[in-house]
Amino acid sequence: MLGTTFLLAIRSILRHKLRSFLTTLGIIIGVAAVVTISTLGQATTSAVQSNIASLGSNILQVRPGQGFGRGGGGPRPPDFDEADVEAIRDQIAGVTAVAPQAQSTATAIYNGANWSTTINGTTNAYFTVQPWPLVSGRTFSPEEEAAGKAVCIIGNTVRTNLFGGGEAVGSRFRIGNVSCDVIGTLSTRGQAGFGGDQDDVVIMPIKTVQRRFTGTRDIRLMLVGVNPAYDGAQVQQSLTQLLRERRNISGGKEDDFNIFDTAQISATITSTTTLLTTIVSAVAAISLLVGGIGIMNIMLVSVTERTREIGIRLAIGAVASEVLMQFLVEAVALSCLGGLIGLLIAQAAVAGLSIASDLPFLFVPQVNALAFGVSALIGVVFGYFPARRAASLNPIDALRHE
């Protein structure tokens, strides 16, 4: 009985290739669209989140001036100096380390290879406020920091372009007018959250950069590491107060520096991407609905033809349950086939788009299962229930169905 049913179902599917194809197509499109869209949405969210995580999650970036720029007219607010760094480190509870930064750009030359890059002058604190391990070599020694020696730790992009990706530690190259010894190489960090290659950098002791490149003792940026056990807002407030005192800003005057809290930014961006994911999921749900309506249409259109077929089968002696079982097997087979093809297409699309757009390739089991389940259910329901109604007719009424 079961073998017969399967035989009849498969024959029927093969005989009505166009109808079978259209039914399957609705499910394929529904599943593929939903899975692709939701997976890409989730991939975007996770990419943004990992970019933010790479900034360091408990860091306050302190810059002179208001906002990101240096402000409009008026006198330029002064940069920080070494005393500010020490004051913050020593006087504020909850600060783990303070990394000053002085930046410049220069062209690096090694064995005929040229590479224009960013020079970042800082201290070893730079490597404690944020997680950025070295792949080889070491950080600065106290003597090198104190004396402002010409040593450097290079990012992966610089290593690739100057040393062809080979071992750089122990080599010496020229950067600007300085001949510099490589003492360490950094692990790859990737694109910054807001563009720019974080690996395109040469890190040197801040004294070296100030003396040989910027020519001042000014510090443009401080990275302040915050102990996660402390209340970040409290630390930020103490920091603001301290800097106002040190910079002689009285009562009602505005700060002439700004504190950029990566944890806060991270929270903002996370909520934005969550919203994005919700919208994307809504779009996906609509495409699932549209796919479902497509399936319903083709199923309902074939009802007239199928009702007569059911009448014929009943007349020649099929029991209603046998006819229904055949239709159920047909609907399940077509829906599952369509669902599987849809899933495969979606994986291919996600893989292709992840290569094209630098997003990570994700496989989200829940999304796949939901899309497959809903489409297959629609296929089965709309393949089965019209058949059930037809099979409940008198054979003669089913035969006469127009």
Next chain:
Amino acid sequence: MATDAPLIRLRGVTKSYGEGATQFQALKGVDLDIIAGDFVAVMGPSGSGKSTTMNILGCLDVPTDGTFLFRGHHVERLNRDQRALLRRNYLGFVFQGFNLLSRTTALENVELPLLYRGDAKAERRRASMAALEKVGLDKWWDHTPAELSGGQQQRVAIARAIVTNPDVLLADEPTGNLDSERSVEIMHLLTDLNRTSGITVLMVTHEPDMAAFARTVVHFKDGLVERIEANHAQGEVVE
């Protein structure tokens, strides 16, 4: 079961459609006996109840009231599935509109009843080819209905009806969609089957030319059997 008992016996069979004021009574108490091996033509004007009677006899429809005995069993007491099994094992159908499955070869159409009966593949093939041979279409076994003429399609339908060796072959205006030459061919085929296989044939028609092939002619009028006449001239038409 006594040998002289009729194969089919209808007593006081009524059939009503609709309810209340719009109710329409298609059959008003039909009494009819059909003996095994007979060739019966059912005639009558449109709306006389001949098709309704045929559908009830074919277990495609159920009487509103009355008794329907088939081989002494009360068919009106059977449920849907039991009626389906009765159709499967004892009845074969030929319709005016052929009612073959489209895009399905003649052979697969013919073997469909055997599939539902659960016969093995080899047996299905053998019996289906034999049935197609009886209707003279064994060479056309792999053609779909669209590739066959009307007469050929009706032959395939007849092969499908007889492939299970049923007791009764019910034909509802089997020649209604055919020209006179094809019609005569089909009638010869039915007569032949009736004579050689002993299959009881019940045929609805409104063409006297076709009814002339039957041994018994039942006339319907206004939902009742008007008269039954023996057709002594059957032999002349057939020969």
